[in-house]
Structure formats: structure tokens, C-alpha cells
Amino acid sequence: MVATIAKPLTLEEFLQMPETKPASEYIDNQIIQKPMPKGRHSCLQYEICNAINQSTKPQKIAYAFPELRCTFADRSIVPDIAVFQWQNIPFLEDGEVPDQFNLAPDWIIEILSPEQNANKVIGKILLSLQHGSQLGWFLDPSDHSILIFLPNQQPILMANSDRLITLEMVTLELTVENVFSWLKMGG
Numbered sequence: 001m002v003a004t005i006a007k008p009l010t011l012e013e014f015l016q017m018p019e020t021k022p023a024s025e026y027i028d029n030q031i032i033q034k035p036m037p038k039g040r041h042s043c044l045q046y047e048i049c050n051a052i053n054q055s056t057k058p059q060k061i062a063y064a065f066p067e068l069r070c071t072f073a074d075r076s077i078v079p080d081i082a083v084f085q086w087q088n089i090p091f092l093e094d095g096e097v098p099d100q101f102n103l104a105p106d107w108i109i110e111i112l113s114p115e116q117n118a119n120k121v122i123g124k125i126l127l128s129l130q131h132g133s134q135l136g137w138f139l140d141p142s143d144h145s146i147l148i149f150l151p152n153q154q155p156i157l158m159a160n161s162d163r164l165i166t167l168e169m170v171t172l173e174l175t176v177e178n179v180f181s182w183l184k185m186g187g
Helices: 011-016 039-056 118-130 176-181
Strands: 024-027 030-033 062-066 070-072 075-077 081-085 107-111 135-140 145-149 156-159
Touching: 011 024, 011 075, 024 118, 039 062, 039 081, 039 107, 039 176, 075 118, 107 118, 118 135, 118 145, 145 176
Parallel strands: 107 135
Antiparallel strands: 024 030, 024 075, 062 081, 070 075, 081 107, 135 145, 145 156
């Protein structure tokens, strides 16, 4: 019996494959399927997108996309939330939002799920910062903390009443407590 080594899949080949649910990402020549979002993850993802879009969409400042595929630097990732400044959204000629985003988001937000490896998730934020992102948030629902990532700086650990850093043009005043208070929906 002869062992054959499978040829690694290229980014172009990966992008031709059918989408999976939950989404798969292409990182370092590997296909990695994201975990299915659970309750806390879904709630935070929706509320953060909603808060950002209510603050930024009317004035065409920025837009938060949930689960948007972003392809750049020979990788294809699907951040939990990808925020693009309005002028960086690659609109089609008719003004519609395109299906393909071949650039890093201006602001990447990741929410840690229990079955995820924190370092791999943080690695997506760091990759994005290396390729043009201006800001990254890493939310850990288990300890109600948020790590803030800025280009060429040490991460900043935020908790409790710490006021969160947003993109410069985004006038959204949130604390870590505000964000995690969205999880309290019962009685």
C-alpha cells in the first residue's frame, strides 16, 4: 500500500468550495470550521452590531457586519463582527454592498465560545491588525472582560466600568458592564 500526501488546498480552491454552516475559515493552508454560536455569543453579537449600526449608519460613518467573510493576506476569515468605515466598504457601481470583501475590517470583534482556542481567535485579530485593521476587541463572556488590540501596542485588558475604545469617528460610549449587561434578559 502506497501512502499519498494530499496536496494542500489553495485559497482560490477554498473560495470555490460551498459555504458551510457554521462558516469555515482558511488560515495557514488549513480549513477550520467555526463553532456553532450559542446563546451568549449570539446575544452579544446581535447587540454589539445593533449598537454600532444605530450610532454610525444614519451618518454613513461605519457599518458592523455579523459573520462577514474577509479575504486578505492569503487567508479567508469570518470575524464574529467586521466593522468597516463607510468609505472602505467596497460598494458595487449601483451602491449595493458586494458579496466579496477582499480586505481586513477596520475593526474586528471576536467573541470567545467555550470550545474555541483563545490564542487562535486572538491570532485572527493580530493578523487583521497587521493588514490594516485599526482596532480589535476580544470578548470573553466567561469572565466578562474585553481585550482591546490597537496597532503596535500592548493589548489592554478592560473590565467592569472601563470605557471601551472604539474607532475614532464612532461616537459610541460603552463600558464593559454595558456590553455584558445585554446578557441579562430574564426576570
